[in-house]
Amino acid sequence: MKPFNTMIGIVVPLDRANVDTDQIIPKQFLKSIRRTGFGENLFDAWRYLDEGAMGQTPNERRINRKFVLNQPRYQGATVLLARANFGCGSSREHAVWALEEYGIRCVIAPSFADIFFNNCFKNGVLPIVLDEFCINELFESAIANEGYALTIDLPSQTILRPDGAGIRFSIEPHRKDCLVHGLDDIGMTLQAQNSIRAFEEQHRATRPWLFNTDR
Numbered sequence: 001m002k003p004f005n006t007m008i009g010i011v012v013p014l015d016r017a018n019v020d021t022d023q024i025i026p027k028q029f030l031k032s033i034r035r036t037g038f039g040e041n042l043f044d045a046w047r048y049l050d051e052g053a054m055g056q057t058p059n060e061r062r063i064n065r066k067f068v069l070n071q072p073r074y075q076g077a078t079v080l081l082a083r084a085n086f087g088c089g090s091s092r093e094h095a096v097w098a099l100e101e102y103g104i105r106c107v108i109a110p111s112f113a114d115i116f117f118n119n120c121f122k123n124g125v126l127p128i129v130l131d132e133f134c135i136n137e138l139f140e141s142a143i144a145n146e147g148y149a150l151t152i153d154l155p156s157q158t159i160l161r162p163d164g165a166g167i168r169f170s171i172e173p174h175r176k177d178c179l180v181h182g183l184d185d186i187g188m189t190l191q192a193q194n195s196i197r198a199f200e201e202q203h204r205a206t207r208p209w210l211f212n213t214d215r
Helices: 094-102 114-121 132-144 173-181 185-190 193-206
Strands: 006-013 079-081 106-109 126-129 149-153 158-160 166-168
Touching: 006 132, 079 132, 079 149, 094 114, 106 132, 114 126, 114 173
Parallel strands: 006 079, 079 106, 106 126
Antiparallel strands: 006 149, 149 158, 158 166
């Protein structure tokens, strides 16, 4: 998993509430569990005017030029600004895989669905909860100023605006530490691999009958 420390990213404003995981990555793209190949189909039903299928590339599709992610001013955006209850619906982890592969490393919203919120931390995406007043101000700024970018400083838990004004955000310490060091569940387990090997060797030595392969 990619570590997350400090990043500067263009903000793309998705002004819709209750965006569910089927809208983030539609069901027809869930046939793979490789964690790759989903970025092109992020928000597929909104980004394209035709129904897509696995294996199609964007140049084979009819692009919806009006959708915010397709507008030239938001190309290369890495911060997604959203409305309440983002990531609701099914528990598909593919939704976060699609965001991350597209290039979104941070999602800012007033609230998230619990499972989606947890999946973000397991895949190197930082979900930030801010109050409605701050969210509204950020929407206004992102829409009014082309190339509007924010600095997301995870170690100091601060969002810096272009004018230098800061917004503090909260994050659970363990999740923060995992993101800063790029550790998912597997990565955390591997930190203890020497202890695990030592236990296995001791277990084999003290209970050899459990490992008898002749039976």
